Amino acid sequence: MNELLLELSGIGKTYAAPVLAGVDLAIRAGEVHALLGANGAGKSTLSRIIAGLVPPSAGTMRLAGQPYAPDGKHAAEAGGVQIVQQELNLIPTLSVAENLLLTRLPRRWGVIDRRALRAAAARILASAGLAALDPAQPVSALGVGQQQLVEIAGALARTCRLLILDEPTAALSVSEADALLARVDQLRRAGVAIIYISHRLDEVARIADRITVLRDGRLVHSGPAAGMTTTEMVALMSGETQAAAGGAWRSYATDRVVLEAEGLALPPRLHAGSFRVRAGERLGIAGLVGAGRSELLRAVFGAERASAGTVRLRGRPVRFASPAQAVASGLALITEERKRDGALLPLSVRANTSLGVLPARAGVVAGAAEARLAERFRALLDTRCTSIEQPVGALSGGNQQKVVIARWLARDADIYLFDEPTRGIDVAARRRIHQLFAELAERGKALVIVSSDLDELLETCDAIHVLSAGRDAGTFARGDWSRAGLMQAAFHNHLDAPVEVA
Amino acid sequence: MSRLCLPAAAVPYIGMGGALLGLVTIFACASPTFASAATATAIANQIPDLVVVAVGMTLVLIVGGIDLSVGSLLALSAAVLGVLLVRAHAPLAVAVPAALVTGALAGTVSGAISAWARIPSFIVTLGMLEAARGGAYLITDSQTCYVGAVVEWIGAPLPGLRLSPAVLTALAMVAAGQLLLTRTVFGRHLVAIGTNAEAVRMAGIRTAPYVIAVFALSGALCGLGAVMQTARLSTADPNAAVGLELSAIAACVIGGTSLLGGRGSVVATCFGVLIIAVLQTGLAQVGSSEPLKRVITGAVIVAAVLLDALRTRMSRAAS
Numbered sequence: 001m002n003e004l005l006l007e008l009s010g011i012g013k014t015y016a017a018p019v020l021a022g023v024d025l026a027i028r029a030g031e032v033h034a035l036l037g038a039n040g041a042g043k044s045t046l047s048r049i050i051a052g053l054v055p056p057s058a059g060t061m062r063l064a065g066q067p068y069a070p071d072g073k074h075a076a077e078a079g080g081v082q083i084v085q086q087e088l089n090l091i092p093t094l095s096v097a098e099n100l101l102l103t104r105l106p107r108r109w110g111v112i113d114r115r116a117l118r119a120a121a122a123r124i125l126a127s128a129g130l131a132a133l134d135p136a137q138p139v140s141a142l143g144v145g146q147q148q149l150v151e152i153a154g155a156l157a158r159t160c161r162l163l164i165l166d167e168p169t170a171a172l173s174v175s176e177a178d179a180l181l182a183r184v185d186q187l188r189r190a191g192v193a194i195i196y197i198s199h200r201l202d203e204v205a206r207i208a209d210r211i212t213v214l215r216d217g218r219l220v221h222s223g224p225a226a227g228m229t230t231t232e233m234v235a236l237m238s239g240e241t242q243a244a245a246g247g248a249w250r251s252y253a254t255d256r257v258v259l260e261a262e263g264l265a266l267p268p269r270l271h272a273g274s275f276r277v278r279a280g281e282r283l284g285i286a287g288l289v290g291a292g293r294s295e296l297l298r299a300v301f302g303a304e305r306a307s308a309g310t311v312r313l314r315g316r317p318v319r320f321a322s323p324a325q326a327v328a329s330g331l332a333l334i335t336e337e338r339k340r341d342g343a344l345l346p347l348s349v350r351a352n353t354s355l356g357v358l359p360a361r362a363g364v365v366a367g368a369a370e371a372r373l374a375e376r377f378r379a380l381l382d383t384r385c386t387s388i389e390q391p392v393g394a395l396s397g398g399n400q401q402k403v404v405i406a407r408w409l410a411r412d413a414d415i416y417l418f419d420e421p422t423r424g425i426d427v428a429a430r431r432r433i434h435q436l437f438a439e440l441a442e443r444g445k446a447l448v449i450v451s452s453d454l455d456e457l458l459e460t461c462d463a464i465h466v467l468s469a470g471r472d473a474g475t476f477a478r479g480d481w482s483r484a485g486l487m488q489a490a491f492h493n494h495l496d497a498p499v500e501v502a
Numbered sequence: 503m504s505r506l507c508l509p510a511a512a513v514p515y516i517g518m519g520g521a522l523l524g525l526v527t528i529f530a531c532a533s534p535t536f537a538s539a540a541t542a543t544a545i546a547n548q549i550p551d552l553v554v555v556a557v558g559m560t561l562v563l564i565v566g567g568i569d570l571s572v573g574s575l576l577a578l579s580a581a582v583l584g585v586l587l588v589r590a591h592a593p594l595a596v597a598v599p600a601a602l603v604t605g606a607l608a609g610t611v612s613g614a615i616s617a618w619a620r621i622p623s624f625i626v627t628l629g630m631l632e633a634a635r636g637g638a639y640l641i642t643d644s645q646t647c648y649v650g651a652v653v654e655w656i657g658a659p660l661p662g663l664r665l666s667p668a669v670l671t672a673l674a675m676v677a678a679g680q681l682l683l684t685r686t687v688f689g690r691h692l693v694a695i696g697t698n699a700e701a702v703r704m705a706g707i708r709t710a711p712y713v714i715a716v717f718a719l720s721g722a723l724c725g726l727g728a729v730m731q732t733a734r735l736s737t738a739d740p741n742a743a744v745g746l747e748l749s750a751i752a753a754c755v756i757g758g759t760s761l762l763g764g765r766g767s768v769v770a771t772c773f774g775v776l777i778i779a780v781l782q783t784g785l786a787q788v789g790s791s792e793p794l795k796r797v798i799t800g801a802v803i804v805a806a807v808l809l810d811a812l813r814t815r816m817s818r819a820a821s
Contacts, residue, residue, distance in 0.1 A: 303703075303704060322708065323703055323704050323706045324703075324706045324707060324708045326706065327705075333704065335704055340698075340700065340701075341698070341700040341701045341703075341704045342701055342704070343698075343701065344697045344701055344702075345697075345698070346764060346765070347697055347764075351690065351693075351694070355694055355702070355705050355707070356706055356707055358690060360686075360687045363686050363687055363688060364685055364686055365685055365686060365687055365690060411706075
C-alpha cells in the first residue's frame with residue numbers, strides 16, 4: 001500500500017495571467033487526497049491538467065514511475081486516471097445504461113445488443129452500490145445526486161487507478177453524500193488514489209488522508225489530514241497576511257439608500273439573498289462559486305423572475321419584469337458571461353458601445369454622433385483596438401469588458417451591478433476598472449460588485465456582503481473585516497458546526 | 503455606417519456583380535439571342551414579386567428567424583385581392599391595401615407567437631404555410647380568379663421605359679430595405695438581435711416588438727408580391743407561389759445572408775434573385791431541360807454558400 005502513484009513537479013499554467021505556478025505534489029495509491037482552496041486558487045485547473053483536459057504550460061508529471069503527459073482525456077483514461085467534473089457529462093435523453101457504456105456499446109451484427117447492454121450496465125451499477133437503479137430509465141428522470149453517482153459509477157467501470165472528484169457532493173442531500181463517502185472509502189481500501197475537491201470542510205476532515213491547499217495558484221500546504229481542524233483549513237486557504245489596506249482608498253458613500261433587496265429567491269441556487277446599497281457606495285458581494293451571487297443580481301435586474309422576496313428602489317417597492325424595465329429605472333448589469341449575454345462579438349466596437357443609446361433623428365442613425373460617442377468612451381477607458389470599427393470579438397478579454405462597460409456608462413445609469421467584472425482580464429484593464437469604480441462612486445453612483453476574487457473586493461469596496469449556499473451570511477464593513485472572517489462566512493452554511501476563528 | 507467601412511461593405515457586391523456578369527457572358531456566348539434587350543426586359547418583368555418577398559425574408563433571417571410561409575401568404579393575399587376586385591367589384595385603391603394588410607396580419611400572428619411563446623419561427627411559419635394556403639382556397643372556393651386589365655398595367659412595361667411599375671416598385675423596396683437595415687435604429691437593432699438576442703435583452707432592449715414587426719413587414723411584402731404576381735399572370739390563383747419560400751431563402755443565401763442571423767444585405771439578396779433569374783432564363787434559352795435546370799440551380803446555390811464560407815474563413819484568418 002501507499003506506493004507513490006502520481007508525482008507532479010513544477011506544474012504551471014498560464015492563460016492571460018498565470019493561474020497555477022510551480023506546483024509539486026505527490027499522490028499515493030490508496031489515499032484520499034483533498035485539494036482545498038478559495039475560488040480561483042487553481043484547484044480545477046490542476047485537476048484538469050492531471051485528467052488530460054488541458055496541457056500544463058510548465059512542469060512534468062510521472063504516473064507510477066513512468067513519464068505522464070496525456071494529450072487528451074482518452075490518454076489519461078488509458079492510464080487509469082478518471083475525472084468526474086462539476087458539470088455532469090451525461091446525455092439526459094439517453095438511458096442510464098447507454099450513458100454508462102456510451103463509448104463501447106455492445107453490438108451484435110452492427111446493431112446494439114440491448115440485452116448485453118442491460119446486463120453490463122446492471123453489473124456496473126451493482127458494483128457501485130446502485131443495484132436499485134433501473135438501467136433502462138432515462139438519465140433525465142434521475143435527481144442530480146443520482147446522476148452524480150451514475151457518473152462516478154461510469155468512471156469506476158473503466159480501469160481506475162486515480163479518481164478525481166470535483167465537488168462531488170455539492171448537489172447531494174446528506175444521505176446521498178453519506179453514500180458517496182462510503183463508496184470513496186471502499187475505493188481507498190481497494191488501492192485507488194482519490195483526489196477530492198470540496199467546499200464542505202467537515203466532509204474533508206472526515207474522509208481525507210492528506211490535505212493540500214492552493215492559494216493564488218501556488219501550493220501553500222501539503223500534509224497529513226490527521227489532527228487538522230476546519231479552522232486551520234480556512235486559515236490556510238485565506239492566507240494569514242492581511243493585504244495592505246492601501247492608504248489611498250477613500251469612501252464616497254452617502255447615507256441615502258438607493259437599492260434594497262430582501263429575501264430574494266431564485267431556486268435552485270439562491271434561497272434568501274438580501275443587500276442594501278447607498279448612493280456613492282461600493283458594495284462587494286462575496287461567496288463561493290454557486291452561492292447564488294449572480295442569481296441575486298439577475299433577480300434584482302429582472303433578467304429572471306424571483307420566486308420570493310422584495311426589491312425597493314429609492315424606498316419604493318419595485319418588481320422588474322424585464323431588464324428593459326430595470327434599465328428604464330436607472331439600473332445597469334454588467335454580466336458575468338461576457339460572450340454569452342454581454343458583447344455582440346461580430347459587431348464593431350462602435351455598434352457595441354452605442355447599443356441602446358444610438359443617437360438618431362426620426363429613427364435615422366446619426367452616424368457622426370455615434371462615432372463620437374464610441375471614440376469618447378474608447379479614450380475614457382483606454383480601450384485597445386485598431387479602430388472603433390474593429391469587431392469586439394477580435395479584442396482581448398479586458399478590452400471586450402471595457403466595451404461592455406462603456407455601453408452602460410453611455411447610458412449614465414445610477415446603479416451599477418457588476419458580475420465578475422475583472423475575471424479573465426489582464427492586469428492593466430483590471431486596474432482601470434478598479435479606478436472606474438472609484439470614479440463612479442465619487443459621482444454618487446451606487447455599485448454592487450460580485451467577485452470571486454476576494455482581494456478585488458477588499459481593495460475596492462466600502463462593505464462586503466457574504467452569501468453562503470444561497471443565503472445571507474453577514475455584511476462586513478471596511479475596517480471590521482478579515483480574510484478569515486469573510487472566508488468563514490462564505491463556508492458558514494456548508495458546515496455542520498460553525499468554525500472557530502482565532 | 504462610417505466612411506471607414508464602406509469599402510469593406512462594397513466587397514461582396516463586387517464579387518456578386520462579377521458572378522452575375524460571368525453568367526451573362528457565358529449565356530451570351532452559348533445563345534445568340536440571350537444578349538438582347540428583350541431578354542433583359544423579360545427577366546426584369548418576371549422577378550419583382552420574388553424580389554420584394556426576398557427583401558422581407560432577408561430582414562427575417564437577419565433578426566435570427568425564418569419565414570417558411572411567404573408562398574402561402576402571397577397566395578392568401580392574392581386571393582383577397584382577386585375576390586375583392588372581381589366578386590366585390592372593389593376599386594384597386596381598396597383591394598391593394600387589403601392585400602397588404604392581409605399579409606401583414608398573418609405575419610404579425612406568426613411573429614407574435616414566435617416572440618411571445620418563444621417557439622422557433624421555423625415551426626410557427628411551417629404551420630402558417632399550411633393555414634394560409636388553406637385560407638386562400640377557402641376565400642376563392644379553390645377557383646382561379648381571372649382579374650384581367652384592372653391589374654395588368656402594373657406588370658406591363660411603361661411606355662418608353664421598358665420597365666413595369668412593378669419592377670420600379672421592387673427596386674424602390676430594395677433601396678428602402680437597405681436603408682432601413684443600415685441607416686435606422688430599427689435596422690441596427692435587428693442586426694444586434696440576430697447576433698445575440700440575449701445580450702440585447704440584457705442591454706435593456708425589448709426584442710419581441712422587433713421580431714413581430716419584422717414578420718409583419720415580411721407579410722406585407724408578400725401582399726405586395728401578390729399584387730405583382732396577379733398583375734403578371736392576370737389571375738389570382740390559390741395555387742400560386744408554391745415553393746416560393748425556397749427561392750426566396752436561396753436568393754438570400756446566395757447573397758451571403760446568414761441563416762443564423764445577424765448578417766445580411768438587402769442589395770446582395772437582390773443580386774441573388776438576379777443570379778437565379780439569369781440562370782433560369784439562360785438555361786431555358788440554351789435548351790436545357792426542366793430537370794437539368796433544377797440540378798444546376800441547386801448546385802449554384804450550394805456553390806455560392808461554399809464560396810461565402812471560404813471567404814469568411816479567409817478574412818477571419820487574416821484578422
